[in-house]
Amino acid sequence: MSYEERQRQKYATTSIIQGQKVNFKGLTNNGATCYLNTLLQSIFHTEVGYNFILNIQNDIKALEEVNRCEYISSDNNSVIQSLQLLFLRMKFSTQSELSTLKFCRSMNINTGIQEDANELMKTLQDKLEQVCKQQNILEIYNYTFTGQSSIKYTCKHCCSESPVYTPFTDVMLPVAPDFFTCFAQMVGEYQISGYKCTKCNQLTFADQELSIQSVPDLLCFTLERFKNSMSKDCSQVHFPMCLDLEFINICNCDDLNNTDKDYIQRMIQVALMPWCHFRFEGQKIYANNAEAKQFEQSPQFMQHLKQYYLCVNISNDEFRTPIFSQNQTPPNFFTLKSIVRHSGSLTGGHYQSLIVQQALICNDSWVYEHKISTEDLSAPENYMYFYERAKSYIPVDLKFQRIKELIKEEDDREAELIRGRRLNDDNNVKQENQLKDQNLIKQQMSENNQPTTKQPYSPKIEQSPSQIKQTDSQSEQFTKLKQENEKLKKENEKLRQTTSMQIVTHSEGSINQQQYTKDLIAINEQLKNELNVFKKNQGPNQFDPFNNIQLNQIIEQKTNEIHENAKNNLFNFKIQLQKEHQTEIQELNAQIQKQKEQIEMMQKELENRNRKDEEMRSELNKLKQQYIQLENSSPCIEIESSD
Numbered sequence: 001m002s003y004e005e006r007q008r009q010k011y012a013t014t015s016i017i018q019g020q021k022v023n024f025k026g027l028t029n030n031g032a033t034c035y036l037n038t039l040l041q042s043i044f045h046t047e048v049g050y051n052f053i054l055n056i057q058n059d060i061k062a063l064e065e066v067n068r069c070e071y072i073s074s075d076n077n078s079v080i081q082s083l084q085l086l087f088l089r090m091k092f093s094t095q096s097e098l099s100t101l102k103f104c105r106s107m108n109i110n111t112g113i114q115e116d117a118n119e120l121m122k123t124l125q126d127k128l129e130q131v132c133k134q135q136n137i138l139e140i141y142n143y144t145f146t147g148q149s150s151i152k153y154t155c156k157h158c159c160s161e162s163p164v165y166t167p168f169t170d171v172m173l174p175v176a177p178d179f180f181t182c183f184a185q186m187v188g189e190y191q192i193s194g195y196k197c198t199k200c201n202q203l204t205f206a207d208q209e210l211s212i213q214s215v216p217d218l219l220c221f222t223l224e225r226f227k228n229s230m231s232k233d234c235s236q237v238h239f240p241m242c243l244d245l246e247f248i249n250i251c252n253c254d255d256l257n258n259t260d261k262d263y264i265q266r267m268i269q270v271a272l273m274p275w276c277h278f279r280f281e282g283q284k285i286y287a288n289n290a291e292a293k294q295f296e297q298s299p300q301f302m303q304h305l306k307q308y309y310l311c312v313n314i315s316n317d318e319f320r321t322p323i324f325s326q327n328q329t330p331p332n333f334f335t336l337k338s339i340v341r342h343s344g345s346l347t348g349g350h351y352q353s354l355i356v357q358q359a360l361i362c363n364d365s366w367v368y369e370h371k372i373s374t375e376d377l378s379a380p381e382n383y384m385y386f387y388e389r390a391k392s393y394i395p396v397d398l399k400f401q402r403i404k405e406l407i408k409e410e411d412d413r414e415a416e417l418i419r420g421r422r423l424n425d426d427n428n429v430k431q432e433n434q435l436k437d438q439n440l441i442k443q444q445m446s447e448n449n450q451p452t453t454k455q456p457y458s459p460k461i462e463q464s465p466s467q468i469k470q471t472d473s474q475s476e477q478f479t480k481l482k483q484e485n486e487k488l489k490k491e492n493e494k495l496r497q498t499t500s501m502q503i504v505t506h507s508e509g510s511i512n513q514q515q516y517t518k519d520l521i522a523i524n525e526q527l528k529n530e531l532n533v534f535k536k537n538q539g540p541n542q543f544d545p546f547n548n549i550q551l552n553q554i555i556e557q558k559t560n561e562i563h564e565n566a567k568n569n570l571f572n573f574k575i576q577l578q579k580e581h582q583t584e585i586q587e588l589n590a591q592i593q594k595q596k597e598q599i600e601m602m603q604k605e606l607e608n609r610n611r612k613d614e615e616m617r618s619e620l621n622k623l624k625q626q627y628i629q630l631e632n633s634s635p636c637i638e639i640e641s642s643d
C-alpha cells in the first residue's frame with residue numbers, strides 16, 4: 001500500500017470508505033498538496049467561484065500557450081490562466097484524475113510541504129484582486145469575494161463613537177457548539193482598555209462592538225481551531241444548510257441592548273433562520289417563541305417574511321430548507337455548498353472536501369458519493385464552510401471552444417498513455433513470456449546448428465495505432481526476408497555438394513587411368529607367360545631361330561600397339577574430361593558468383609532492416625523514458641508530518 005493510500009485510510013471517515021466512486025474529476029496529490037486540491041474542489045463546485053474565474057478576460061492564444069508549455073512563469077496572469085485551464089479540464093475532460101503541477105508552479109508552491117488551506121485561499125484571492133485591478137473589474141471581484149465589517153469604539157470618557165470599516169474575504173469564528181453561538185461571540189460587545197479617543201484625546205476604556213455590514217456572493221466561514229496554541233480544537237460545531245443574512249447586523253439594533261450572550265444567540269438564530277420560528281394562518285404571522293415575538297415589532301422584518309417565505313409547518317430542524325412564496329428568493333439568501341475538512345494535528349494531517357449540493361467526498365484523486373446528514377455539518381474535522389448567494393452567478397462566456405478541443409486532444413493522448421501504463425502493469429508476466437520465447441528460439445537454432453545472438457531486453461511500451469501497424473509490417477517483411485535467406489543457403493549448400501560430386505568424378509577419372517595402366521602391364525605379363533609355355537612345348541631341337549625372331553617381333557609389335565592405343569585412349573580421355581568438366585565448372589563458378597551476389601544483397605537488406613529495427617527500439621526507449629520522467633515528475637514523498 002502506498003503512502004498516499006495509507007494517509008487516506010488513516011484519516012478517512014467511515015462514510016468515505018462506504019461511498020462509491022462517481023464520474024467527477026479528482027486531483028493528483030503531488031506530495032503534500034491535499035490542502036490545495038481540497039480548496040480548488042470547494043471553489044470549483046460553487047457556481048459563483050467557477051463562473052467568476054472563467055469570466056476573467058484572458059487571450060485564448062495565451063491560454064493555448066500555457067496549455068502547451070510544461071513550465072510557466074509565476075506572475076499573476078499565469079496563475080489565473082493556469083487556474084482557468086484547470087477548471088476547464090475539471091469541467092470538460094474525460095479523465096478521472098487531473099494534475100495540478102502547472103498551477104503549483106505558477107503559485108511557487110512547494111509540493112512537499114503542507115500549508116494551511118485558509119492561507120492559500122487568501123494568497124489566491126490577492127492574486128485575483130491584482131489581475132482584476134489591471135482589467136478594471138475590481139468591483140466584480142469585491143461583489144464575489146469581499147465583504148465589509150465594522151468595529152465601533154465607544155469612549156467611556158466622552159461617549160463618542162468612532163466606527164472603523166474593514167474589508168474581509170472570510171469570517172473567522174471562534175469554536176462553539178453551533179454557528180449562532182460562534183457568531184454571537186464574534187459580534188458581541190466587549191470592553192477594552194488603553195483606548196486613545198480621537199475626540200477627547202484621552203487614554204481610557206472603551207466598548208468595542210463588531211458587526212457585519214455586507215457579505216460577498218461567496219461567503220467563507222473559518223473556524224479558529226488552531227488559535228493561540230499548538231494544539232487543535234476538535235469540538236463539534238453545527239452549521240445550518242441555509243442562512244438568510246438580510247438582518248445579519250441585528251446586534252446593532254438600538255432595541256437590542258441585552259448583553260446576555262445566550263439571548264443574543266437566540267435572536268441571531270431567529271433573524272438568520274426565520275422559517276423555523278414563524279407560522280402563517282391566512283394573512284397573519286405568528287411567532288413560535290419569545291425571541292421571535294420581539295421581531296413582530298419590526299415592520300421591515302415582517303414585510304420581508306410576507307414577501308419571500310411560505311411557512312407551512314414550524315420545525316426546529318436546521319437541516320430543513322425553507323419554502324419560498326411565488327418562487328422569489330431573498331436577495332441575501334445563502335446555501336451551504338462545500339466544506340473543507342482537516343484530519344490530524346497542527347503539524348500534519350490530511351485535507352478533504354465535502355461537496356454538499358452534489359453529495360460528494362473529494363479526497364485528492366478519489367471522488368465518492370456520500371449521503372449528507374446533520375452529523376456531516378457538525379463533524380470535528382470541518383474547518384472551512386463555503387456559502388453561496390442564491391442566483392448570483394454570471395453565465396460563463398462561450399469563448400473556450402478552442403480550449404475544449406485542446407482538452408479533448410490531450411485526453412486522447414492521455415488515453416494512449418493509460419494503455420501503456422496498463423501494459424506496464426503486466427510487465428512481469430510479459431518478461432517471463434519473452435524469456436520463454438527466447439529460450440525456445442535458442443533451442444530451435446541450436447538444433448539446426450545455427451548461431452544464436454542474444455537480443456538485449458527491450459521493455460514493451462505501448463505504441464500508437466500507426467506505430468503498431470508499421471511495426472507489424474516490418475516484422476512480416478523481416479520474416480519473409482529471413483525465409484528467403486534460408487532458401488538461398490540451402491541452394492548454395494546443394495551447389496556445393498554438386499561441385500564436390502563433380503570433383504570426385506574427376507578424381508575417379510584419374511583412378512580409371514591408373515587401372516588401365518595396370519591392366520596393360522597384366523596383359524604384357526600374360527603374353528610373356530604364354531610365350532614361355534610355347535617355348536617349353538616346342539623343345540630345344542624343334543626351336544626355330546627364325547620363328548623365334550619372328551615371334552619376338554610379333555610380340556613387340558603387339559606390345560607397341562597396345563601401348564599406343566593406351567596412350568591414345570588416355571589422351572582422348574583427358575581431353576574429353578577437360579572439355580566436359582571445364583564447361584560444367586564454368587557454369588558452377590557462374591552460379592556460385594551469382595549466389596554470392598544475391599547473398600551480399602540479402603545481407604545488405606538484413607543490415608538495413610536491423611538498422612531500422614534498432615531505430616524503432618531507440619524510439620520506443622525514448623517513449624519509455626518520457627513516461628518514466630512523467631511519473632517521476634510527481635513523486636509521492638513519504639513524510640510523517642505531511643500527506
